[in-house]
Amino acid sequence: MVDNSILVRLLRQLTIETDRFAEIFGEKQRMHRTDLNALALIMDARWTGEPMSPGRLAEALHMSPSATTAVLDRLEASGHVHRTRSAHDRRKVELHVNDSALELGRAFFVPLNEALTRAWDEFADRDKEVIARFLGASIDATKAVRAGLTG
Amino acid sequence: MVDNSILVRLLRQLTIETDRFAEIFGEKQRMHRTDLNALALIMDARWTGEPMSPGRLAEALHMSPSATTAVLDRLEASGHVHRTRSAHDRRKVELHVNDSALELGRAFFVPLNEALTRAWDEFADRDKEVIARFLGASIDATKAVRAGLTG
């Protein structure tokens, strides 16, 4: 019998471990958590049609525009990102990750992905569906409670 | 068919949502992430026999002793924690959470626990066992890769 409290504890452990993993990655690259999060968001935006802009990035990071400018200055100085002005709306800035950052990310996260894939090999497709539903339900529940808190 | 990449994405979303939840809790209480983490660790230590000390807390937080002193000063000033000197070794300081902090934490995390419990009701005991194994395997895999990185 698996108690709910055990699942809660496991989820917490998992987030702590994931956090620590990202932390070490940041130390190796001399990047702070904020810069890492920003880089991940800029990378993600590549699959959404439009490139990330400083404004949207500030919202996604829950940070002030000025702080976001500082983040981008750091990322640009370290060669992970470069800025271009939008051709259609010259107020906007488009953010692009450089190849070096992509390679860097791959070098770090491919081993993790491989380890996770190995760990998940033992689970049947039916089990994976259950797990996916579980994760989805947990995400939705967390979102719902959070929405109730903010307003 | 549930691809592994879907599971990876779900895990990531879940950690992001959990993170944001803690972030909002911190904003409401005017506490930073570090203070929250510290408070959680001090609370956890209540179940391990010995109360948390500033030194062990610094290690657990991956912070310098001086920064930890600052954290504890803030937590003590806001009335969430109080310090006592150990009777056996008067160099050591024992950290205790005040009742107000316990109530505060309950008020915030009980709703989340309830929502998660409701969301998990639909899963049979057999499924929960599978999920627990999955989470445990993911934690272990992350730990293993991290250990390979640090040295």
Added chain:
DNA sequence: CGATATAGTTCGACAGTCGAATAATTCGAT
């Protein structure tokens, strides 16, 4: 008893974040 080690704090310096003010561009109303 004296020397060394340990636990925690204080102090000065540095770095990340914020709010307010600014520059450049676009949009809307007349």
Added chain:
DNA sequence: ATCGAATTATTCGACTGTCGAACTATATCG
């Protein structure tokens, strides 16, 4: 078409969290 308002991003000054080094107090070992 033009002037005012809104949008986007940046700069600047101030605040705050974190660190490293020096310091105090207590414990342990020779």
